Amino acid sequence: MIDDLALNLAYLPLQLSRNKLTHTIEAADPALTSRAGLKYFLTLLVPDFPFSSTFEELHTSEGRETPVDVQGGLQRFAGAVFRYNRGRGGKLDGLLTYAKPRRQQNVLSLSLSQTMAFCLREGIQGGEPAVDVENTLPKRYVIKAGLANEDFVAYGDTFFTSWQSGARQFLTWQPNYKRVAYAQEEYLYFLLNFSPAPQQLRLRVQWYQADGTASGASTVLTLDNPLLMSVVACPVGASVLALPTEAARYDVWLSNEANKRLSEVRSYWLDDTHTPYDRSILFVNSLGGWDTLRLTGQGQRTLTVAQQVADVERPAGAGVDFSELLVVQTEGEYTLQVSTGYFRSDAAAYLRYLDELLLSEEMYLITDKGHRPLQLLTNSVVDAIDDADLVARTFSFRILDTVENYSDLPPTEPAPLRPMAWRGVNLGHVLDAFGKRTGKLVFQRLERIYADDNSLVKPYTVKPNVQGDPDYVPPITDSSIEPGSTPYPSAAISRAGTFLRATCASGYLGGPATIVIAAGRYGAETEGTADERAEAEYASRNTQATADASGSCTLNNTPVHLAIHHQIPMNVHVVIANGLYGPVVSLRVNDTELVGNSTGQSPPIVNRSVATLMPGTYNILARVQYNNTPRHPCRLRLVGKNREITVTTDGFYLFENVVVNSADSPLTVEVLNL
Structure with a gap:
């Protein structure tokens, strides 16, 4: 399950x-x-x-x-x-x-x-x-x-907040229910940009037999105390997950230490069809994850060799085997042309997805001797075709290493001439899910040394000390550190949300819910970071569901006053700041003037109506007059209603279909500078 x-x-x-x-x-x-x-x-x-x-x-x-x-x-x-x-x-x-x-x-x-x-x-x-x-x-x-570009306009600022909170997407756009070979290298990447952060990250899998019988979920790989804002790489190939031979399909996802799911579910079909040609390209996608494109069509590899020669003067009496041209350099390069093979299902989606390959910045040919860097020579692809039947595409690649010699040895790992090791530097605190100290310290970086005398390797080489790296140095316990302590605790938040309750009974007005986050809920090693996480929690809880569950309900039968808050200081009809003629504003409802001519005062005052309106929906008409020209432009803002009108000349300006509630009193029109 x-x-x-x-x-x-x-x-x-x-x-x-x-x-x-x-x-x-x-x-x-x-x-x-x-x-x-x-x-x-x-x-x-x-x-x-x-x-x-x-x-x-x-x-x-x-x-x-x-x-x-x-x-x-x-x-x-x-x-x-x-x-x-x-x-x-x-x-x-x-x-x-x-x-x-x-x-x-x-x-x-x-x-x-x-x-x-x-x-x-x-x-x-x-x-x-x-x-x-x-x-x-x-x-x-x-x-x-x-x-x-067309998506960045709409999602550029919210992709990793509002989109990810619902989609929980791995860093890939490849279609789901992908067909893979059992031994195929396959990876998913996931961004940890949420709090509370998991104390343990678990890669979970569930597989199915051909008749649909499910195995039940199990944890295959784990990673402790992953860092907030890091990216986790997940190997999800069938061989790495040790799936049984009777498996026909499998699902993978990421969960936390309580087996609560953090990511979407990705599904794979195991392809046991005999394919005489089977290659795979590993490439980075637009979201920074690494996808594998399986190529099952025919291909060919070509070696192109270039030679440089130099002239040699023939000595007197030289034999017939003497060459007057000497080959001084021989270099070659491999090019690979290969077809994707026909896409069996969801051909239109896979055709569009091939755009990712053309836009990729890095790609590798997966071989039994390692990942060989490639350059894509194909620079165009037809990525959409109406009423397509069988779909396949052919690509050309250059293998990015120089060919100078030939050999055919079995794969093996190269042995260093002098044994090397990694040594930890820059100790830092291991933090829990809320950014507080756990009582453990971990090296933030590793530097390379020679194992025999601990001297530094030249040139100086350093890398992050992260889980999953074969050289990772695990944390150490420091009894002097109090677990749960933090130098920068988050401040308390007690603030009304921006959504109004929609579940109140008839005759009642829904209000916002007060969202409370206790002081010190989050911690951090730098000032302000814990407050950022508290604000992110506030934003995640500021929803219509929260308002409907705990927002207020108040009677909506109290009459409402109207008001004008003229905030442009004027001397009679002239704006003090620039000498232009300022606006004189009045308000009418149903042809009745409720707030008379109002001008700017210093300091500004609120001109409030004597008469009132019962809660309901009204058209509110603002009349604006200037005594002379040149006129000082302004804007009229209806407070709390997200309504605003720009004014540059005399006239009547209408706020149409304004919903007036008891809580609005006094319903105020502000007169503001542009």
Whole structure:
């Protein structure tokens, strides 16, 4: 039986490094007397090594603000826009690397190189009076992944929060119910961007016989205390999972230590059909996972050799076997042309999925001697065809190593000339699911040394110390550390949600639920990180279901006053700040004036109606008058109703079909600067 979903997970956002990332610095104070010489700066701060809590400056960009847009007296201050990552090969993307699985990997492993924390620091200088401000924004995360442009517009900021909270997708777009050979290398990658983080990650499997009889779920591989924001690589080939020969299909998924499911379920059919040609390409996909494309069609390998020769002067009396041309260099390269074979099911989806291969940055031919790097020579593919029947495609590859000699030895692992080992450096705390200390310490990085004398290997070589790596150094216990302690506990949250209860009885008005997260629920080793996780939990609990379960219900029969809050200070009819003529505003309902002519005061006041309205739906008409020109443009905002109108001239402006409830009193129209 497939595990039940883990509930109440709070998903944290990440930026996509393979897409263009921009940041806008808000415009400096519009009241500056001069904006000449105004400069904006954006500094990018990154960790000094993977998952480090110490940040260093990577780059500072200088820019200018977009010129103030003036149209008919309307002024718009757009600020300065910076593109701090240009997509593939950008400042952030270039710092991240993919984590290819090892040949025939049979353990869960973590990748710390595909995600990274970073900070943006804003700066503004210049202008009159002189401005000199600096502001470091809260920490963000980025992943070496990307979406198609048309999807990035809609999902760029929410893919790893709102989308993943429902889909729990592995990092792949390959169609489900894939056909695989028993011995085929197959992998799934998964991002751990939710809290509470699992204390143990379990790869679970359930297999089925041809008649549909299920085996029941079992745990095949485990990984303890995975790091938040790391990427886990899961080998899911049938041979690694040790499935029995009678298995016809199997499901895989990830669960936590309580066997609560964290991921989607991926299903595979075992293909026992005899295929005379069987090759596999391992390639990185757009989400940063590694997919295997099985090629069962005919193929051919071609060796192309190029030789360089030099002229040699023939000596007097040289024999017939003397060559006047000497071959000084012989190099060759292999090219491989191979067909996918016909797709047996879901051909249209697989045809579209082949786009991933053409867009891939890294790919390898899986052989019995290892993963051989490839370059795809094919640069186009027909990825959609109406009313397709049998579908297959042919691709050409270049094997990216130089051929200078021939041999045909059996596979074996190379032995180093001098034995080497790895030594731990940079001890850090092992944290529990809520970011608190467990009483254990673990080395964050490993450096390479010679095993015979512990001296450093030159050049200096270092890598992260992560679970699943064959050189992983496990944690050690430190009795001086109190389990559950933390230097930076999260602050308490007691805040109303943004959804209103929809299950109240007739005559009652639904209110929000108060979401409470106790102080110290989360911990962290850096300031602010625990609060981020608490805020993520608040966001995950801020739902309509929460409001319907525990939101308030109040009687909705109290009359409501209307009001105008004119926030543009005026001297009679003239705006104090610029000398333009300001708006005079009144409110009417059903041809009755409820709030009379209101002008801006200093300080602003609220002009409240004497008459009231019973709860219901109304058309509220705002009349705006200017005493003369030039006019000061404004906007009218109906508080609490997400309704706003831009005003640039005299006239009547209608807020149509406004639902008025007792809790709105006084229902206020604000008069604001643009």
